[in-house]
Amino acid sequence: MDFKEDIRKSFNILLSDEQLLKFSKYYDKLIEYNTHTNLTTITEKEDVYYKHFYDSLTLIPFVNIKDGSLCDMGSGAGFPSIPLKIIFPELKVTIIDSANKRIKFLSELVEELGIDNVNLAHQRIEEYGQNNQEKFDYVTARALGNMTLITEMAIPMLKVNGEFIAMKGSKGKEELTDAKQAIQKTGGKLINSMYLELPNDYGERSIFLIRKINHINGYPREYQQMLKKPL
Numbered sequence: 049m050d051f052k053e054d055i056r057k058s059f060n061i062l063l064s065d066e067q068l069l070k071f072s073k074y075y076d077k078l079i080e081y082n083t084h085t086n087l088t089t090i091t092e093k094e095d096v097y098y099k100h101f102y103d104s105l106t107l108i109p110f111v112n113i114k115d116g117s118l119c120d121m122g123s124g125a126g127f128p129s130i131p132l133k134i135i136f137p138e139l140k141v142t143i144i145d146s147a148n149k150r151i152k153f154l155s156e157l158v159e160e161l162g163i164d165n166v167n168l169a170h171q172r173i174e175e176y177g178q179n180n181q182e183k184f185d186y187v188t189a190r191a192l193g194n195m196t197l198i199t200e201m202a203i204p205m206l207k208v209n210g211e212f213i214a215m216k217g218s219k220g221k222e223e224l225t226d227a228k229q230a231i232q233k234t235g236g237k238l239i240n241s242m243y244l245e246l247p248n249d250y251g252e253r254s255i256f257l258i259r260k261i262n263h264i265n266g267y268p269r270e271y272q273q274m275l276k277k278p279l
């Protein structure tokens with residue numbers, strides 16, 4: 049594996065020794081913590097580097113995301129926001145996750161990596177979103193769930209002209225078709241759809257970029273309502 053060279057080739061980013069060390073510490077911490085707390089089923093070093101770290105960075109060519117505020121919904125063990133923060137230290141990151149064990153892991157991780165400006169919210173996204181409207185420049189979601197639901201959660205938290213980046217697997221296209229109404233009703237507009245393959249046959253991915261055009265009040269609704277009557 050030549051992670052540094054693959055990042056340079058794919059994203060035109062030359063990782064410093066310090067950044068490489070942060071990824072290495074991230075890997076070690078994830079594996080050590082995973083022995084007592086279930087964080088990921090992917091544990092082989094090369095798999096973690098490509099299926100988690102590299103994959104988290106695939107949005108870089110499509111979004112101008114070097115600084116500003118980013119909210120990562122359902123970040124789990126920190127994807128995509130922590131790899132992005134290692135590359136772009138100026139980003140102000142807020143992570144929302146309802147699983148306390150993941151928030152606890154992340155709080156130890158950011159301390160050990162020595163990264164600042166990461167705010168960890170142990171809360172349900174839709175509750176956080178009701179109280180934090182028009183707040184972020186970017187919202188990300190990777191492997192979080194149904195595109196219609198995550199659109200309703202994400203767009204209200206964006207500032208007007210902010211961007212929602214939804215990171216999906218190989219079946220993203222069908223989900224996007226289902227989410228067209230949700231995008232429109234929450235004041236968003238699909239700007240770009242990207243379909244890509246990870247290196248070394250690690251799989252297909254899709255990334256959708258949705259810009260907020262208007263702020264519409266009343267979203268996100270209560271979770272049960274979102275499930276019962278998807279937009």
Ligand SMILES: C[S@@+](CC[C@H](N)C(=O)[O-])C[C@H]1O[C@@H](n2cnc3c(N)ncnc32)[C@H](O)[C@@H]1O
Binds near residue numbers: 122146150190
């Ligand atoms: C499948 S994991 C994906 C984690 C990570 N984004 C990744 O790409 O590996 C989904 C995460 O979202 C969190 N989650 C799911 N629904 C949520 C909600 N409504 N509010 C807060 N967290 C939620 C779960 O606790 C879990 O950590």
